[in-house]
Amino acid sequence: xxxxxxxxxxxxxxxxxxxxxxxxxxxxxxxxxxxxxxxxxxxxxxxxxxxxxxxxxxxxxxxxxxxxxxxxxxxxxxxxxxxxxxxxxxxxxxxxxxxxxxxxxxxxxxxxxxxxxxxxxxxxxxxxxxxxxxxxxxxxxxxxxxxxxxxxxxxxxxxxxxxxxxxxxxxxxxxxxxxxxxxxxxxxxxxxxxxx
Amino acid sequence: xxxxxxxxxxxxxxxxxxxxxxxxxxxxxxxxxxxxxxxxxxxxxxxxxxxxxxxxxxxxxxxxxxxxxxxxxxxxxxxxxxxxxxxxxxxxxxxxxxxxxxxxxxxxxxxxxxxxxxxxxxxxxxxxxxxxxxxxxxxxxxxxxxxxxxxxxxxxxxxxxxxxxxxxxxxxxxxxxxxxxxxxxxxxxxxxxxx
Numbered sequence: 077x078x079x080x081x082x083x084x085x086x087x088x089x090x091x092x093x094x095x096x097x098x099x100x101x102x103x104x105x106x107x108x109x110x111x112x113x114x115x116x117x118x119x120x121x122x123x124x125x126x127x128x129x130x131x132x133x134x135x136x137x138x139x140x141x142x143x144x145x146x147x148x149x150x151x152x153x154x155x156x157x158x159x160x161x162x163x164x165x166x167x168x169x170x171x172x173x174x175x176x177x178x179x180x181x182x183x184x185x186x187x188x189x190x191x192x193x194x195x196x197x198x199x200x201x202x203x204x205x206x207x208x209x210x211x212x213x214x215x216x217x218x219x220x221x222x223x224x225x226x227x228x229x230x231x232x233x234x235x236x237x238x239x240x241x242x243x244x245x246x247x248x249x250x251x252x253x254x255x256x257x258x259x260x261x262x263x264x265x266x267x268x269x270x271x272x
Numbered sequence: 273x274x275x276x277x278x279x280x281x282x283x284x285x286x287x288x289x290x291x292x293x294x295x296x297x298x299x300x301x302x303x304x305x306x307x308x309x310x311x312x313x314x315x316x317x318x319x320x321x322x323x324x325x326x327x328x329x330x331x332x333x334x335x336x337x338x339x340x341x342x343x344x345x346x347x348x349x350x351x352x353x354x355x356x357x358x359x360x361x362x363x364x365x366x367x368x369x370x371x372x373x374x375x376x377x378x379x380x381x382x383x384x385x386x387x388x389x390x391x392x393x394x395x396x397x398x399x400x401x402x403x404x405x406x407x408x409x410x411x412x413x414x415x416x417x418x419x420x421x422x423x424x425x426x427x428x429x430x431x432x433x434x435x436x437x438x439x440x441x442x443x444x445x446x447x448x449x450x451x452x453x454x455x456x457x458x459x460x461x462x463x464x465x466x467x
Contacts, residue, residue, distance in 0.1 A: 081323075099323075103374065104385070106385075108389075138313065158439060163443030170421075176450065182412075196393050198396045219352075
């Protein structure tokens with residue numbers, strides 16, 4: 077085991093911020109390459125004209141998932157040292173639904189709005205300005221929400237834990253699901269697509 | 273791509289926006305989604321291997337708001353259960369946070385990609401029936417809504433769906449499915465924005 081490098085003390089906090097900036101550049105670059113700096117492109121996902129959001133997201137998920145799985149099997153990466161956000165199922169269901177509504181209303185998500193603003197979209201800038209407003213509202217309401225925010229806690233929990241299945245089986249199932257999803261997406265685009 | 277360009281161009285008027293439409297016509301087509309997805313996945317994998325954490329976006333806004341509130345009303349910020357998490361013990365500046373630097377990188381990376389593809393243009397993306405003011409207001413409200421949802425869900429499309437999704441995090445998969453569910457549930461009611 078040698079990775080995650082940071083957790084094995086390969087470098088300190090100051091260096092980690094430089095790495096954050098470099099990794100962010102890669103993140104922003106591929107978001108923009110994919111067309112995710114454009115609200116019209118992003119919302120097309122929800123009108124079934126162009127399912128690039130699903131395709132890019134699931135290709136990225138499968139790529140990273142297979143990467144960590146193989147690196148962990150090879151004994152290079154200690155998966156237990158990779159941070160997992162703890163599961164709080166009720167606020168995450170509610171928060172997810174609110175995120176979905178905000179996506180359709182505003183046309184971006186937090187990460188893509190930064191890419192959009194960077195390429196000159198003023199609606200992307202307006203979305204970015206809305207982010208601290210919503211966060212401030214949440215913070216001010218937090219004393220009222222806290223009970224709900226802390227409800228349904230299951231700690232750091234993975235899908236293999238939940239379904240009592242071996243890690244590799246779930247990985248394989250996600251790959252199959254993604255391939256099925258890509259095929260389904262191509263059918264939907266043929267039916268509802270505006271291109272070609 | 274052509275029909276998309278036409279609808280964008282026809283919705284623009286005025287000299288500045290004609291220039292923007294011309295810039296749009298010059299712009300390179302977007303990458304193949306599967307290739308862009310592999311690129312994004314490798315960046316995410318690099319974050320896991322090098323840092324032991326994934327990508328994010330909304331967390332940077334949490335740091336920003338915590339810093340702003342702390343600047344105006346320090347005691348109020350420290351006593352707030354949500355903001356105090358971003359402030360820590362006060363020994364480190366709230367903006368000296370991993371996600372803040374990562375999001376600055378997102379801005380630079382997107383700008384580089386946009387410049388290479390001639391896609392940088394000062395425009396307001398909107399449908400033909402929507403005024404500039406209304407579109408900006410909808411974007412602002414959408415941003416505020418997503419920030420609220422992300423705070424509640426402990427992450428957004430980056431930190432939960434993408435990062436947690438690839439780590440097979442149970443709560444992240446629930447969040448991701450609810451993001452798509454919520455979006456599809458209301459999309460029909462907001463189609464006037466783009467038609």
